[in-house]
Structures are given as C-alpha cells and as structure tokens.
Amino acid sequence: MTAHYFRRLYKIYQSQVLAIPGRVIAVFFFLFLLLLPIFVRDVYILRIFIFANVFVIFAVSWDVLGGFTGQINFGHALFFGVAAYTAALLNIHLGLTPWLTIPLGAIVAVAAGLLVGIPALRLRGHYLALATLAFPLMLTGGVFAFSNLTGGELGLSGVTPLPGSRMSQYYASFLLMAGSVLIMWKLTDANSSIIRIAVIFHAIREDEIAARACGINTIRYKLLAFAISGFFAGVAGGFYVHFLRIAGPSTLELMLSFQAIIWTIFGGIGTIYGAVVGVYILYPLMEVLRAAPELRMFVFALIIMVILRFMPEGIAVWVRDKLEKECPRCKLANAAWRTNCRACGAALYLEKANSSQNLEIERK
Amino acid sequence: MIVEILVNGIVISAIYALLASGFALIFGVARIINLGHTAFYMLAAYFLFTFANLLGLNVFLSAILSIVIVVLMGIGVYELLIDPIREHETTVLLTTIALAILIQSCMLEAFGGQYRGVSSFFFGSVELLGVSVSYQQLLTIGLALVVLFSLWLFLSKSKLGVAIRATAQDREVANLMGIDVGRICLTTMAVAVGLAAISGVIVAALFVAGPTMWMEPLIIVVAIVVLGGLGSVRGSFVGALIMGFVETMVVVFLPMGSFLKGAIALAVMVVVLLIKPEGMFGVVFEEERL
Numbered sequence: 001m002t003a004h005y006f007r008r009l010y011k012i013y014q015s016q017v018l019a020i021p022g023r024v025i026a027v028f029f030f031l032f033l034l035l036l037p038i039f040v041r042d043v044y045i046l047r048i049f050i051f052a053n054v055f056v057i058f059a060v061s062w063d064v065l066g067g068f069t070g071q072i073n074f075g076h077a078l079f080f081g082v083a084a085y086t087a088a089l090l091n092i093h094l095g096l097t098p099w100l101t102i103p104l105g106a107i108v109a110v111a112a113g114l115l116v117g118i119p120a121l122r123l124r125g126h127y128l129a130l131a132t133l134a135f136p137l138m139l140t141g142g143v144f145a146f147s148n149l150t151g152g153e154l155g156l157s158g159v160t161p162l163p164g165s166r167m168s169q170y171y172a173s174f175l176l177m178a179g180s181v182l183i184m185w186k187l188t189d190a191n192s193s194i195i196r197i198a199v200i201f202h203a204i205r206e207d208e209i210a211a212r213a214c215g216i217n218t219i220r221y222k223l224l225a226f227a228i229s230g231f232f233a234g235v236a237g238g239f240y241v242h243f244l245r246i247a248g249p250s251t252l253e254l255m256l257s258f259q260a261i262i263w264t265i266f267g268g269i270g271t272i273y274g275a276v277v278g279v280y281i282l283y284p285l286m287e288v289l290r291a292a293p294e295l296r297m298f299v300f301a302l303i304i305m306v307i308l309r310f311m312p313e314g315i316a317v318w319v320r321d322k323l324e325k326e327c328p329r330c331k332l333a334n335a336a337w338r339t340n341c342r343a344c345g346a347a348l349y350l351e352k353a354n355s356s357q358n359l360e361i362e363r364k
Numbered sequence: 365m366i367v368e369i370l371v372n373g374i375v376i377s378a379i380y381a382l383l384a385s386g387f388a389l390i391f392g393v394a395r396i397i398n399l400g401h402t403a404f405y406m407l408a409a410y411f412l413f414t415f416a417n418l419l420g421l422n423v424f425l426s427a428i429l430s431i432v433i434v435v436l437m438g439i440g441v442y443e444l445l446i447d448p449i450r451e452h453e454t455t456v457l458l459t460t461i462a463l464a465i466l467i468q469s470c471m472l473e474a475f476g477g478q479y480r481g482v483s484s485f486f487f488g489s490v491e492l493l494g495v496s497v498s499y500q501q502l503l504t505i506g507l508a509l510v511v512l513f514s515l516w517l518f519l520s521k522s523k524l525g526v527a528i529r530a531t532a533q534d535r536e537v538a539n540l541m542g543i544d545v546g547r548i549c550l551t552t553m554a555v556a557v558g559l560a561a562i563s564g565v566i567v568a569a570l571f572v573a574g575p576t577m578w579m580e581p582l583i584i585v586v587a588i589v590v591l592g593g594l595g596s597v598r599g600s601f602v603g604a605l606i607m608g609f610v611e612t613m614v615v616v617f618l619p620m621g622s623f624l625k626g627a628i629a630l631a632v633m634v635v636v637l638l639i640k641p642e643g644m645f646g647v648v649f650e651e652e653r654l
Contacts, residue, residue: 072454119634122641126397130590131637134630137583141627254579258461265458294473301466305445308459312449 113230155248268314377608392595438557
C-alpha cells in the first residue's frame with residue numbers, strides 16, 4: 001500500500017519536475033538554500049543570505065502588485081518602512097516580542113496599502129506609478145520633521161534581536177521566505193481551479209475596462225492586491241528590522257523602492273520566480289562588489305543595462321525560453337531538446353518536424 | 365519678504381519648467397518615462413564645471429559645448445539602449461534608472477563626493493524693491509522664458525514640431541501619413557535632453573553641482589508632470605509654477621521647512637490627482653490600437 005503511494009509520488013515527481021528543466025533547477029536551488037548553513041558556518045555569508053531571503057519576500061510582493069495586477073508601484077518601500085517603524089515602536093515602547101510585532105507591523109502596512117489604494121482607484125497606468133512615488137517620500141519628510149518620536153536620521157535603535165543563533169535566524173528567514181513565496185505563488189496561479197482571484201488580477205492587468213464590463217468589481221480586487229502585496233512587504237519589513245535591530249529612514253528610501261523593481265524586472269516581471277532569481281543574483285553580487293566600493297554602483301548599473309539590452313524580458317524568462325518549449329497543441333511545458341510533446345506527441349517545432357511522422361500522429 | 369518669495373519662486377519655477385517640459389515631451393511623443401532625465405541635467409552641470417573651472421574656457425563657450433555634448437550623449441543613449449527595448453515599457457523604466465545610477469557613480473568617481481561651485485556668467489546684482497537680485501537669477505528667468513517660448517514656437521509653427529505633435533497624438537496614423545516615427549522620437553529625445561542640459565548649465569552657476577543632485581529634482585519633476593498632466597507641455601509649465609512657489613513658501617514659512625518641502629510638494633500633487641485624475645491639462649490617450 002505504501003509502496004503504491006511512493007510509486008505514485010515518484011510518477012508525479014517524474015512528470016511534474018524531472019520533465020521540466022526549469023523546475024529541476026528550482027528544486028536544486030531549494031535544496032541548496034536548505035542545506036547552506038550546514039556547510040557554510042561563516043556568519044557573514046549567512047547574514048547576506050538572510051537579507052536575500054527577506055528581500056525575496058519584498059520583491060515577490062512587488063511582483064504580485066506590479067507584475068500580476070498591473071498596478072506598477074514606485075513607492076513599495078512605503079509598506080516596508082511602515083511595518084519596520086511600527087514593529088520597532090511597538091517593540092521599544094510596549095516591549096512586545098518579534099512574534100507579535102512582525103504580524104502587527106504587516107497589518108499596519110496593509111492599512112497603509114489601503115490608504116494608498118484609495119487614490120490608486122482613480123489613477124491608472126503611468127499616473128499611478130508616478131503618484132505612488134510620492135507616498136514613502138512624504139512619510140520620510142514626516143520622519144525627519146518629528147524626529148523625537150522616530151529618531152530622525154539616526155532611526156530607532158535598541159530593537160530586540162531575533163532569538164537563537166545565526167543558524168536558527170537563517171532558518172527562520174528561510175521558512176518565512178518559502179512560506180510567503182508559496183502563498184503568493186498560489187494566489188497568482190491563473191491555472192488554479194480553487195482560487196479565482198489570480199484570473200481576475202490577470203484580467204485587470206490586461207484590460208481593466210473589459211474586466212469591469214464582465215461584472216468584476218475591479219476596485220475591490222485592486223484594493224485586495226494592494227492589501228496582499230502590502231502584507232507581505234510588511235512581513236519582510238518587520239523581519240528586517242528585528243534582524244538589523246535598527247529602524248531608520250533607509251527603510252523608506254527611494255532606492256529601496258527602485259531595488260524591488262530592479263530585482264523583479266531583472267529576473268522577469270509577472271512570473272514570481274523572476275523576482276526570486278533577480279534577488280538571489282543581484283543581492284549577493286552587490287555584496288561581492290563591496291570589495292571594490294568605488295566601482296560598486298557602476299558595475300551594478302552596467303550589468304543591469306547590458307542584461308536588459310539583450311534580454312528585455314528578464315534573465316529568468318530568457319533562460320526558461322532557452323530550456324523549455326511550450327507544446328503548441330496542449331500548452332504543456334517540455335524540455336527544449338525534445339522534438340515531440342511528452343503528453344500529446346505533437347511536434348514541438350514545425351520546421352524541424354518530419355512531415356510524415358507528424359501526419360501519423362495527427363491520424364492517431 | 366513677499367518680493368523675496370516672488371523672485372525665488374520664479375527662479376525655481378523657471379528651472380523646473382525647463383526640466384519638466386522635456387520630461388513631458390519625451391513621454392508624450394515616445395511614451396518613455398525617462399527617469400534618467402535629471403541625470404542629463406547633472407551631466408551638463410559637471411561638463412560646465414570641467415570646461416569653465418578646470419580647463420579655464422570662456423563661460424559661454426563652455427556652456428554651449430556642454431549642451432552640445434550632453435545632447436549627443438542623449439541621442440547615443442536613445443539609439444543604443446532605449447530604442448531596441450521600447451516594446452517593454454517596464455524594462456525601459458529600469459534601464460533609465462540604471463542609466464542615472466551609472467552617471468551618478470561616474471561623476472562620483474571623476475569629481476568626488478564634494479559639491480562643486482561654478483563661477484557665475486555675470487557677477488553683481490541689482491536692487492529690486494529692497495531685495496538684491498543677482499544678474500545670474502535674472503539671466504535664469506530670461507533664458508528660461510526665451511527657451512520655453514522658442515519651444516512653443518517650434519512645436520506649433522515648424523513642420524517638424526507639427527510632426528512631433530502628430531506622433532504624440534496617434535503613432536499609427538502619424539506613421540500612415542508618412543512621418544518617420546522613429547526619427548521623430550529620436551529628435552524629441554534630443555530636444556528633451558537639450559532642455560535638461562540647458563537647465564543644468566543654469567543651475568550649476570546658480571547653486572552647486574554634486575553627484576546626487578539628480579534625485580531631488582527628479583521627484584519634483586515627476587510631481588510637476590503628473591500634476592500638469594502627463595505629456596502636456598503646457599501643463600508642466602503651469603505645474604512648475606505651482607511647485608516652485610509651493611516649495612519657496614514652505615521653506616520660508618514653515619519650521620523644518622527644508623525637510624518638508626518635498627513632502628508638501630508631493631502632497632499637492634496627490635490632492636490634484638484626487639480631484640482630477642488625469643492632471644490639470646492631461647490628455648486622455650485613446651487606448652493604443654492593437
């Protein structure tokens with residue numbers, strides 16, 4: 001009986017993972033992240049990967065809003081910063097533990113998301129993008145102006161650190177990242193038969209007027225997208241502040257908002273995995289470049305420009321297109337080196353296919 | 365006090381108007397949000413500094429030289445980086461941000477982090493209703509008016525200007541009418557970068573040049589252009605006047621004003637958008653045809 005289940009599990013694994021090169025890479029990378037602290041004891045390297053995990057949540061949450069729902073947000077740091085300051089203030093003044101401050105910070109970030117969402121209801125496209133730029137900067141102005149509450153330029157220090165050793169902190173960040181990305185991935189999976197919001201988000205991105213004509217209350221769903229995105233960005237912000245132990249105005253910076261966009265578009269917008277790939281390539285790269293601080297930003301910008309010049313859809317999408325080929329008939333992903341689809345047998349490449357073989361398959 | 369606000373407000377508005385009209389123009393014609401727009405302005409300021417203060421050339425000659433070089437660089441950037449990926453709007457955005465960061469780090473490397481003052485075009489000042497106004501400020505106002513007026517003449521009277529406006533209104537139909545849309549976009553980019561370069565040259569002499577001087581004006585310019593209506597040159601002129609005066613008054617009247625000036629300028633933008641979502645003079649673009 002158990003053997004039967006194992007065989008079935010292996011069958012599913014074979015058809016869902018082994019047959020698709022992109023997923024094989026994803027599984028190996030997951031194992032790499034899982035086993036990393038066992039082989040690497042260096043505190044500094046673990047610290048880099050903890051930050052990378054936090055920023056993965058942040059970048060993916062941008063992708064849910066910007067890539068899937070089409071509401072390009074230039075002020076994503078607002079959610080991050082609001083949650084960071086909320087968590088720090090609750091922790092310092094009320095002495096709450098990180099277990100409470102991180103979710104509470106995320107909830108306040110959701111409130112901020114809804115607050116930003118209200119003007120977003122009226123704006124569309126570029127106007128929304130450029131208007132959202134304003135909100136974190138307005139808040140930064142407030143942080144500087146009311147420095148006796150917020151600590152001004154120095155920020156709030158003395159936040160309780162996350163309990164445990166560096167290794168357990170790493171696993172906390174890893175689990176949080178894996179869980180958040182899984183939830184956001186499932187929420188935006190348009191093929192899902194259970195969750196309907198993904199299809200609606202896609203519809204809003206593609207054509208909002210048509211979506212509304214189909215009886216979808218687009219305003220409500222756009223607000224929902226803002227809330228989901230704000231929640232996860234807030235989780236990232238809360239975790240970040242408890243790890244770093246300082247909440248400063250850098251959590252609201254323009255550059256942080258841009259980073260989320262840079263990571264996501266570099267990997268591939270509207271794909272979830274693109275955002276993940278973007279962070280794990282660019283964030284460690286930036287740390288390596290600290291060896292040459294004067295060239296750091298120069299090399300960073302140059303790499304982005306060159307990569308995007310030749311892979312305008314993002315590096316992850318470009319690699320996926322090289323490795324995988326969608327079956328023209330049944331839309332199933334296939335390894336790019338196959339000639340026929342693994343499920344329906346249709347020829348994957350029209351010009352390469354042997355015409356007589358093709359006809360035979362058609363007759364079947 | 366009032367005269368002081370008036371003079372400062374007009375000077376700042378003039379600079380913003382030059383920057384914002386270029387930003388609005390390139391968005392309206394080529395649908396490119398060029399977040400590297402103010403990086404060109406910084407570039408012009410640094411070129412002026414190099415030619416005038418380091419090489420000791422004549423100030424006017426070096427101003428013209430810097431503008432020409434920056435325009436050529438803008439054309440190069442458009443041809444090499446932006447045009448090949450124009451189909452992917454978000455990628456264009458990112459490329460222009462990366463460009464701004466690239467220029468910033470180059471300037472940081474070449475000139476260091478400190479602020480550089482550039483000698484004024486004219487020295488001295490004139491007494492106006494009890495307030496001393498420097499000749500440089502007068503020059504700024506005059507030059508901005510002349511440039512904006514000639515921009516208006518160019519856009520409304522010349523054949524090329526009409527072609528640019530036609531492309532802004534409808535790409536496909538402009539293409540069908542025999543307008544070379546690709547070349548029009550390139551010309552617009554050159555004009556927009558030229559406007560940024562002119563304001564950069566003026567600002568370098570009026571204030572100081574620093575490697576992060578592109579960031580603050582970028583935000584304000586974005587606010588102005590959104591406020592006035594994306595793609596509308598007239599709107600960005602009016603928006604620049606509003607923002608310039610709001611900024612000056614906040615700095616003068618509010619305590620902590622210099623911290624809050626950006627925040628309040630942006631708040632003004634949000635309020636206008638809440639009342640009129642497409643900005644004051646915004647054109648509601650027809651949905652792009654497929």
